[in-house]
Amino acid sequence: MLKNKLFYSLIIFAFAGTIFAQKDVYVSAPGVKNPILPGWFADPTIKKFGDIYYIYATTDNEMLASGAPTVWYSKDFKNWYNYIMEIPSFSAQSITNFWAPDIVEGEDGKYYLYFGNCEIGCNIYGYVSDSPVGPWEKLSKKDVPVISNGYPRENFPSLDAQFFKDTDGKIYSYWGTWVHYNGGYAVGELDKDSMNKMKNSTNIPLEQTPAPFEAAYIMKKGSKYILMYSGASCHDETYNVRYSYSDSPYGPFIPGKNNPILSTNNDQTVHGPGHHSVLKENNDYYIVYHKHDYPMTRGGLARQVCMDKMVFENDSTIKTVVPSSRGIKDLVKSEVPEDIAFGAKTTASSFYHLKSTQYDYEYKPSYATDDNNATMWKASDNTTPQHLIIDLGSEKKIKRIMTQFEFASYYYQYTLEYSVNGTKWNLYADRSKNRTAGSPMIDDSEVRARYVKLTISASEKTGLYAAVWNIKVYDSLFDIPLPLKNKESKTFPAVKSTKKLLVDFDAATIQSNSTISTVFNKGFIGGVFTKNGDVSLEKVDGIKAFHFKNGAFVLDNPVPESLAWNGSYTLATWVKNPEIAKEGEILASWCDRTRFGLANSYNALAYNSGPYGAGVHLDGHFDMKFNKLPEADKWHYLVLTFDGVVEKIYVDGVLDNSQNMLLSSAIDKAKLIIGASDIGENFSGFIASLRMYDYALNQDEVVKLMNQTKPKKE
Template sequence: MLKNKLLYSLIILVFTGSAFAQKDIDVNSPGAGNPILPGWFADPTIKKFGDIYYIYATTDNEMLASGAPTVWYSKDFKNWYNYIMQIPSFSAKSITNFWAPDIVEGGDGKYYLYFGNCEIGCNIYGYVSDSPVGPWKKLSENDTPVISNGYPRENFPSLDAQFFRDTDGKIYGYWGTWVHYNGGYAVGELNQKNMSEMVHSKNIPLSQTPAPFEAAYMMKKGSKYILMYSGASCHDETYNVRYSYSDSPYGPFTPGKNNPILSTNENQTVHGPGHHSVLQENNDYYIVYHKHDYPMTRGGLARQVCIDKMIFENDSTIQKVVPSSKGIEDLLKSDVPENIAFQAKTSASSFYHLKSTQYDYEYKPSFATDDNNATLWKAADNTSPQYLIIDLGAEKKVKRVMTQFEFASYYYQYKLEYSADGKKWNLYADKSKNRTAGSPMIDDNDVTARYLKLTVLATEKTGLYAAVWNIKVYSSLFNLPLQLRNSASKTSPAVKSSKKLLVDFDANKSQTNSAINSVSNKGSIGGIFTKSGDVFLEKVDGIKAFHFKNGAFTLDKAVPKSLAWNGSYTIATWVKNPEVAKEGEILASWCDRTEFGLANSYNALAYYSGNYGAGAHLDGHFDMKYAKVPEADKWHHIVLTFDGVLEKVYVDGVLDNSQSMLLSSAIDKAKIIIGASDIGENFSGFMASLRMYDYALNEQDLIKLMNETKPK
């Protein structure tokens, strides 16, 4: 009996211990294992060459995921380093899209990099190098794609290519996006004589991969070919990973059990997981995928890379993956010493409090020392300087500081100081003139200190915040996996906000001529607004106003650089719209959609009832509609603000809608236009005044402005 009791207790202990080991942690927990990379990256391809792991990914959270072509590398799968790869541009234009990259080691020992691009056609292009990180050379000097748009059938979008080397040495490619509209995925064999063309390509029928969207990924388990793919929509919580299997790389494929095998979890801390690759370590499998950030950025394109265990029941059956914030156990023992700043006390000049119609969330200073890539400290606004102070608790040796800023591929100018008492500061590292991006930024010295102070002075891109995923501090030096350093940027630090009224367009300040042809801008940038089309100065309801019938006013001054990229703004107007249309009706625009033609690169204030009806950004997944459309044929004060994180629209002093987002405003060729967009979309109604600022007014100031400018 005693033996049975002991055995029973042992079984209970084992099972409860196992259950405890499987328990997830909160998304904000210090030391969380997911995400594994500090920054905005998606569509990860993981590879291991030699003893180094590499993650090639889409750089996210700008211009429809069109950031720099970078690679992350690590020896211990815990400490990752980012490098901006040198990839020759196309003959016709520079490369902006570096989408869903994949890499293949050729039989010649060279490395072949492939990625999708839609700037000269939605194609897959190829490059070659002697190293997994470049420098890269074109496979075709004429920019001939490896997989062209419309191949293997007409109008097929050739994106999201992934390559698979079979056990017989043949290399197959699988590609396609929006495949539910385009008849299914494609498969072909890569010609290994040149590594630059596909042969024997064909369509995989939709019925063989139910509910698909994009991101096919092939692997082999035993004798079975496992075709994994992403379904539903990448923009929301429905995104997921599914699979089918076959006895041949060409199929036919049979849908697998347990589909989808990876989905948004119950509490939505892992939101919209998908577009993955698989790492095999001995007999263990790990799925590397991206998920949406929290709080979620509008459109779902601020994504982060995660990893979780993937288990096969047999060669053709995958268990459902349990997505987590905890991540996986350490794959390897790390040689990196203890981070003495882990969970150290922090203070800061400020921190951002996100209060929107969806979220109430604080980007706390303590997030900079929690070794969690889901959290970051972010200053209260995008002005500088901003500082962060770390208290190590006692005086300690400090030989290395590693700082992971929010954007890995843009430089930050900063200085690091140290102190024994938190009052008298000495310089540890001076990066006040820095123009080199990196993550982490590595600063070495040899001092004794209790306090460290990071002061962010400027950024490469307009509107970027002082924001840090993690700052790590070490008492001893250690070797890095590769000796790589990014090239210095030729771009000067971003222009900062003037904190001024830029545009003052007011009917009360204009002459009484009904056939008015020009209006002086009373704002700080000056200039003349010139009329095109039909706009008249009239009195309506006893109020002097511009009556837009089919015309607009265009300013002869360049759009200020403070409005570029992620620059903050406020645009406020008194308008009366006799009839609210379902589309069109732009009140003001200040970006050029032809410069990039990508979502988030365009901004305009609109007044119509459709999904794009308040803040227009070129794509319904990112545009902001009115929660309650302002009533027709009545005067309203409509305000659109953006502070670099949160876009808000106010109607008559009341917050109507809001969304988190990052903009990449294209202003170089743009004009400030009142009453229309850069392609027309004319407003038909009355406007008493319009004011524009290069900063975000707070709610109290907006109400004050509304009352001061109310037309009489």
């Protein structure tokens, strides 16, 4: 378990045959070089075309890493700019999976982009453009994949493809995931005439790449082919990078003598590093990989891109990489002027203090001006407006402000103001109606001021916090490598919480003891619950309650927009479970699993003894179990809360378990169901009452509500 303190780790540098030891910097220290990107991105592929570096990556921390297809670009490897690429959708549906992309420059001077997608089977699709950033055209007008699921053998999952151009001009691809039980990685040659199909493909025997999982990456060192890959589990600290080598692109491959060569470091400040690519700059090699965030999000789906030096002992041996927060020294001299806000004093309307069963961590205002992509300022809750004030120390010329919000591919609405005295404010930039995403957001104007004030008023997605990785202020203008601009979103700003009781479902309020077919919802969203299956109104222990045997109540009104995406909630219920099963036993759900089968896209409260409940999101990697299972055949007060950062389960007023989460709840066609999920998983037991709010109650409020709603014997 990670602890909330700042660690030092040891980085070993080899130079001229001598080993030097240098202490790493604090993970939260100002100006550290890792992570290199401000945001949630994984599976990075790094390329250099001309004098510009590009990082193509999976957009992370939402709906099983199903964010927008974006690319980062930079000239100095310090200042990175994000762009949402224009990629045509499939004929069947729009693209929401853009997984583990790779790009190849063809002999025709065009650029060929490949990525994995599991919407129509898990396949690798190909696109072509005259530019490394698009716009892209399909290689197949009929959506035929370059590498299909079940190729080169039946049931083989075609994901995580990386392409390699050999010295003889041939292009090879290596792909596969979950290969430890799918028979080993695959290798094949890309048809250079079409760039759209494979030939001579086969599987590499498992024993040639011991302990594999996914993410093969091939490179050449001298006459040796180095097949690198990621092993163990991407969800936790065991994730690592390994390698084998061969004299041929097809093998046989010999495992490296010192595997793994990249792992979680001793103090766990670099946690679960893997799924990498390699940059060769002159005669030096750099490994670009992702690691988990800190504090760590459940399931390891909030990943960030890092880079460290990689050294070969000889053509077939890679030295162990010691991952760091320090990162690498400047590869290229930057022409961007000094950030005059670096280290400046900051204050904010509020900041989030994360307190859970795992962490005690603060998202301080000072983290917005520390030029550190591992830290951010985050407001105390997901209400807006929220503001941040920077004190530059003295009156200075300001010509540009660049703001890196938490989510690069979603827009934020905001204003920037400036002041000489911190009392009277003037408008610097008005983005209060902005609908264009970007990282950084760039605002230019020439003023003189001591104070800068950022006010965030709304966001594109429900439940997003006012949160900033870095805000930078400059006294002069400078060129941007590629003056690209994202398209304006057609989506209206997100609905905000009503701060109300949405659902009030209480057996004690029902006067009749006759057969019940409908129950009116007395909560804010109204509607009628209709009974499906076997549910009866009974008295147990003198308490009136609904007895769920094999049935449920379904609300006719839609799930409110305030519960969409990352919307906060509280679900509180008095329940008695005579026999506790290992799975199922859903008390309430508000999701549509038939339409979205992705992690964190649905939500439910369960009362079972397995890893799938209390909080249900996909499987044991993302779900939250009870630490101490509530005793069977007794009345308990169970409360599940989510504030947009942390999910918590309370049992009888006591915090039992918690986990960091970012949800991507899909509610478009979802139904609010009591006593089951959308696919069954029925609860068998008694529910006296159930209440739901679109905000998170704190522990004092949970206890107060427990005492107010405790069922009474009749």
